[in-house]
Amino acid sequence: MGIEFLSRGAKQCYFVDSSQVSINTIKENLIKTKLNEQATVIKNxxxxxxxxxxxxxxxxxxxxxxxxxxxxxxxxxxxxxxxxxxxxxxxxxxxxxxxxxxxxxxxxxxxxxxxxxxxxxxxxxxxxxxx
The missing domain is CATH 3.40.50.150 (Vaccinia Virus protein VP39)
Structure with a gap:
């Protein structure tokens, strides 16, 4: 959902998950969509x-x-x-x-x-x- 918010104009988005698998997937998708500069990804x-x-x-x-x-x-x-x-x-x-x-x-x-x-x-x- 955060990537969708960013793609529709959100300036910044925080992604928080305790699963390393989920964090890796989020990071990969942010890179693919070229939205990683607007994202903060936190494993916790x-x-x-x-x-x-x-x-x-x-x-x-x-x-x-x-x-x-x-x-x-x-x-x-x-x-x-x-x-x-x-x-x-x-x-x-x-x-x-x-x-x-x-x-x-x-x-x-x-x-x-x-x-x-x-x-x-x-x-x-x-x-x-x-x-």
Whole structure:
């Protein structure tokens, strides 16, 4: 999804994954698409990376999350993003998840603003609500 964002005009994109195989694939695809100059690729646990981004005052307009379906990391990651203030005021978090995983309409100060279902995959869109 990050490569798609870059190909449509995003200036910068961070890719975070704990799997070396996934990191290698991301890097190869960035080189093939000639978008590697606009990308930062990090092999680490996303919760650790959120801490580092917060310390460096990095903020995002869009955050796309696609955690492993079986690990059920969606809520923990959404809470961490909200608490870290790395999402800009009008930013959007896009969460891909298993349709069987039901996410609350409100998670801390985040509000569900849209929901789409595609077979076994669901996409939930969150924004910072009126806190």
């Amino acid at each position: 646990n996303v919760l650790n990376v959120i801490n580092k981004l917060q310390l460096n005052n990095v903020e995002f307009d869009y955050i796309f999350m696609d955690p492993p379906y079986k690990k059920r990391l969606e809520v923990d990651t959404l809470e961490k993003i909200y608490e870290s203030n790395i999402l800009r005021e009008n930013g959007t978090i896009i969460v891909e998840h298993d349709t069987k995983t039901e996410l609350d309409e409100k998670i801390l100060g985040l509000e569900l603003v849209d929901y789409r279902k595609y077979g076994r995959t669901s996409i939930s869109f969150y924004r910072i609500g009126d806190v």
